[in-house]
Amino acid sequence: MSKSRLEAFSDGVIAIIITIMVLELKLPQGHNLESLIPMWPVFASYVMSFVYVGIYWNNHHHLLHAIKSVNGAILWANMHLLFWLSLVPFVTNWMGESHFYEIWPVVLYGFILLMNAIAYTILAVLLVRHEGEDSLLANAIGNDWKGRISLACYFVAIGLAWVSTYLSLALYVLVACIWFIPDRRIERKLATEHVKP
Amino acid sequence: MSKSRLEAFSDGVIAIIITIMVLELKLPQGHNLESLIPMWPVFASYVMSFVYVGIYWNNHHHLLHAIKSVNGAILWANMHLLFWLSLVPFVTNWMGESHFYEIWPVVLYGFILLMNAIAYTILAVLLVRHEGEDSLLANAIGNDWKGRISLACYFVAIGLAWVSTYLSLALYVLVACIWFIPDRRIERKLATEHVKP
């Protein structure tokens, strides 16, 4: 089964998710610069979620780039990832609207990030199993330290929300920074592979 | 006529349908965990419809994967399917907002699922006729027991709504479970075909 429609459908869904978040930027009450100030938490939430969804798209791109075909289980693992991604606009909005002060919106945001990370890991594991342990992808992913650190950070961040929601947010930003650089492992391996005949 | 634009357009429409449903998850009133509780019926509706639309995308993928070209009638049969799919967000929202207690929202949800199933069947029949009765697709679909059971379930579920809406919902979940597994018949036949020269 070819991977092209899987990519096209995922691109469509991720493109919509990343764009409909902007619909939550409601019109400010006034027409001067001050009227924009109360919007900063909603805007900051938007920026963070835009970066996160962008990271997922980038990594999804890299992950599927290295593979050759897909099967039914992979289709559903991909749909499962898209499901959790589709909830990002909701939690972004709730967290932004609560001005980062409230515990539960920050916790739920972390929970959705956590579920996305788990869904991504499941997809990666299924892809590696499908391609074989000696495949390009399996080598490229190797020991997934980034994924492990992210999962740990999300758990700690959720717990820290009861201490200070700003600590949780700092951890969310940290994870985004870790992932910001696209998965060079795959890129480098692919490059090496192309050099080797 | 090539099938690639038909796939691209369908992917786009289905991606939008599956994603705009999340816009109905309105912000909760408060900022604590309790404020999320009244949202569970809307969320449960969302999950069920996400799975259903995902199933349609998966099966659409399999159906078109096996064919080589399309004609004008197939283009319109596909548009007809997309029309009924496009009504899923509306009935999802109505059913969720009525907390599954009311008869008519549950009946209408079933009716839209039924019309989707009929539209899918029409598309499949036209594709088989276009490809020929001896084609890969015709063999792969064979006697469409899943489709027949689904149609029967939808009729029964609609009738049962006057007894208990929860019985109807149980049947909707059952049909989703039946279809959850992508159409292995086509997958297996294709695999066999590739082995045979």
Added chain:
Amino acid sequence: MSKSRLEAFSDGVIAIIITIMVLELKLPQGHNLESLIPMWPVFASYVMSFVYVGIYWNNHHHLLHAIKSVNGAILWANMHLLFWLSLVPFVTNWMGESHFYEIWPVVLYGFILLMNAIAYTILAVLLVRHEGEDSLLANAIGNDWKGRISLACYFVAIGLAWVSTYLSLALYVLVACIWFIPDRRIERKLATEHVKP
């Protein structure tokens, strides 16, 4: 310049236009069958516009299928068509919400259909000029009687709105029926061409 991205972008925009119209189907006030009745004009508008946008997608598909490359003027003629298509959801909503009783919403709906038809004609003319008067496309389009009848019908329909809005609507439905059948001229010519070496 290749036509593939033009097709992909147009597919995306048309897919979004055809789908966001469903967001105008607001939740009914009650939970019984009667509460759906006041929605019929909005729903009827939706169905008509879905068919119209579907017709444009189908014809766009056929039009671009027959060509080999595009230029800057064609890119903008296509964007011009997408602009007028993007206004369809607005006029659909206004006409539906006014229950087809009011003159201006029906007139504006016809005006937007007219502008779409003109934009489509401009695109077709530019494509024929680009491909050459002896090209497959030029032969296939031939004397565009469907296009001419449509333009005439839109003008008459707009005028008739002051007599009865239902006459205008009847003409809109008539034009949709004329176009419903995809452009067999192109399909047939292409088929003939493939037979001839």
Added chain:
Amino acid sequence: MSKSRLEAFSDGVIAIIITIMVLELKLPQGHNLESLIPMWPVFASYVMSFVYVGIYWNNHHHLLHAIKSVNGAILWANMHLLFWLSLVPFVTNWMGESHFYEIWPVVLYGFILLMNAIAYTILAVLLVRHEGEDSLLANAIGNDWKGRISLACYFVAIGLAWVSTYLSLALYVLVACIWFIPDRRIERKLATEHVKP
């Protein structure tokens, strides 16, 4: 790394941005022609932004058409451009809703156009660096006079908003006119290149 998914994702995001702006065309209060009159600033904003987003899509199309592959930095530069494009619907709406009278909405609109222009320039610079200074793309872009004039115009327009918002708007329209013609430099160079063996 191939450029096709980058194109597909960008097409999706730009298609959604250009289309969701129409959701801001709220239903008029009445059903006659007069009730449309108060909508003209929102509509005029919509038209201008539609043209701007169309220009970005056209130029993006041309820019990526000339290249062969992408890297991680280019993926993020593209995401950065999409981020600023995604804010266009918000500022369009704010400017339209303030009827072009207020200074800050017009300033913010110019600022978002400016950031888009900067993001586009960064993307173009990274692409030229990736392709090499002797590449087709580097030659085609040459000394980017259009880009420089645009940047200057945006700065002047933002400053002029305190004199008259209509002067700012005139400059925004002027820049749109400059860019309206797709980047013939690239088109011509490509054409020449194809003639030369």
